[in-house]
Amino acid sequence: MAQVKNRLTPFFENITFDREDNELILNFGPQHPSAHGQLRLMLHLQQEQIVKAHPDVGYLHRGMEKMAENMIYNEFMPTTDRMDYIASSSNNYGFALAVEKLIDVEVPRRAKVIRMMLLEINRLMSHLFWLATTALDIGAMTVFLFAFREREYLMDIIEGYCGARLTHAAIRIGGVPLDIQDTFLSQLKTFLDKLPANIKDYEDLLDTNRIWLMRMEEVGVVSKEMALSWGCTGPMLRASGVQWDIRKEEPYELYDEVEFNVPYSDKGDNFARYRIYMEEMRETAKILYQTMDMYEETVKNGQTDLMAHAPKYISAPKLDIMTQNYSLMQHFVLVTQGMRPPVGEVYIATESPKGELGFFINSQGGPYPYRLKLRAPSFWHTGILTDLLPGHYIPDVVSIIGTTNIVFGEVDR
Amino acid sequence: MRAYTPKDDVQAKAYYTDRYYVAPQVPKQEVETDEVFAADLAALKAKFDVKESFIQMKQMIVYINANDIYGVLEFLRDELTYTQLSEMSAIDWLAKDNTFEIFYQMLSMTKRKRLRIKFFINKGEAVDSVESLFRSADWSEREMFDMFGIEANNHPFMKRILLPYDWQGNPLLKTYPLEGDEFAAWYEVDKIYGKEARDVIGPEIRDTARVDRYDSERFARLGFEVPKGTKITGDEKPNTQDYQEEGGVFLVKKFTKESSKIIDDPQR
DSSP states (O other): OOOOOOTTSOOOTTOOOOOTTOOEEEEEOSSBGGGTBSOEEEEEEETTEEEEEEEEOOTTOOOHHHHHHTSOHHHHHHHHHTTSTTSHHHHHHHHHHHHHHHHTOOOOHHHHHHHHHHHHHHHHHHHHHHHHHHHHHHTOHHHHHHHHHHHHHHHHHHHHHHSOSSOOOOOBTTBOSSOOOTTHHHHHHHHHHHHHHHHHHHHHHHTTOHHHHHHHTTSSOOOHHHHHHTTOOTHHHHTTTOOOOHHHHSOOTTTTTSOOOOOOOSOOSHHHHHHHHHHHHHHHHHHHHHHHHHHHHHHHTTOOOOBOOOTTTSOOOHHHHHHOHHHHHHHHHHHHTOOOOOBEEEEEEEEETTEEEEEEEEEOSSSSOSEEEEEOHHHHHHHTHHHHSTTSBHHHHHHHHHHHTOOHHHHHO | OOOOOOSSOOSOOOSOOOTTOOOOBOOOBOGGGSHHHHHHHHHHHHHSOEEEEEEETTEEEEEEOGGGHHHHHHHHHHTSOOOEEEEEEEEEEHHHHSEEEEEEEEEETTTTEEEEEEEEEETTOOEEOOTTTOTHHHHHHHHHHHHHOOOEETOTTOOOSSSOTTOOSOTTSTTSOTTOOHHHHHHHHHHHHOGGGHHHHOOOOOOTTOOOTTOTTTOOOTTOOOOTTOOOOSOOOOOOOOSSOTTOBTTBOOOOTTTSOOOOOTTO
16 A cells, blocks of 8 residues: 655654754653643753753643634633633633723622632642643542542533533623532532541551652752742742732732631752642632531522523513513623623733633623733743752652643643 | 635625724723823833823833843843743734734733733744743743744743644734645645655545535534435435334333423522
């Protein structure tokens, strides 16, 4: 059979492999199981030590900012799912919040509580996923199986709420589309009651594990100056000695009403980041218990509204649309033409599981954003590899990529 | 007669706008209403030329001269504790007045304040790189170069970041269509098979919403599959697909919904 000529077939005749300085260039990825996506690294090696690292991204680039400029605001919501697809509700939320600030609507309390529950469940899902994959990269198969089991329960709860496991689109501009299902709270409570024991299981497996400690301690040290300069946020920044959590410092939703701590460390190495993820899971569980009580309170007080009332921007409840002519007309206009926010700019940052997730929207009064910039934390957490990897050895690359917790849907957008 | 479409902005347009509609404005406040910002602005004004400043959405926006940017950001970082550059990029105003608006989103963690530094440059002009102040600008400036074609002076590695190095065109310009231009349609064909194969393969279909129901080569017709290249007439018989042999496979039980047990308590 004749071979199909293809220009991608590699040929090596014109590449010299030995250089005078004995430096080897190693291509890592873009298809590598421990690259957590489509990361390509060009590593310059002296023996096994990295002297220069050059991350190459963009293999998952879909042009979301361009898409946003050609979509009405509500249409863009499912696209945000595809940024950080490990915790997609947090992307939905960041976008919804930015548009809500722009159109200046106040979300009903019950919707706020539900949103907080979704956000924190997403945080738990993301952290469990991080723990599972990083542990697997290091070789701890058991932790992977344990953490994925727990994440599966959470995904079941989310699936019961919105029907999707990964790409939730569970939040709308102005509130949430649905009330939580009957089993939501009981399922969540069963899960949370067991979670401390689960976390202890992981820690028993990892905290004193010799291999884990050797791969984690004193590896990938990010200094405070470096973290600030590289725009690191979230656990990356908190592991480097800055106690900064947007939920605490610039509270949105009802985060000023719940009690939680912000764990931080001044070590800056892989192990510090690991410890922060574990502690954050405990804090998240704490927040979830409180939101469950808050939800019960809204039930008791009869606060049943789930969507903000702003007829200019947000469709009326389904009952009104089905029974009242004017609501139906508004709904029709909002679906076909889209809402037209005021002329102005907004930059809103929220604390996603990975760090500061920011949405910059420039609106010119039209139904499409004039410019939308997505500030994804993983983008800079990938960039920092340029400065972080040199000096380390090849095996450390895997554990460092693991603890930076980068997701390529977010890096490439 | 065909409707006129402007060539300098090919993005989606509202198909209907009430001609009496006046878009409301997001309210702006005076900088004096916030004392922290007022002090910062006074310190900035003492050293640099500030063109315009106001507060919008609790964040201060300051317009400066394009060539002051390095000094302003250095001053903000060292004197006014704005230690993080969260984000920077550009806005395309070429259709309006042939300029780009560049913004730098800054964060001060000690003051818990965010401010935005902005300036305008003309088309073809470059900005001064702030990469040596904030390493995060290394990648942001590359992304801006990639998306808008705006170069940064003194940047150590001014190459595209998200798109391939040999790409042509800057996708976030308003003149760039959503589906990509002529170059984009032939890029992969040329790269993989060579220009000589253009006639055989044809341009890449880049409209993601396009579905041709008579196309048997590119799209799966679920439930109505036909062999590749068949001429589709529309009266194909549905194929009921069974993914397991009728007689069963050794050790593998056929899945039926009736005989399966559903566990409703995930924690068991």
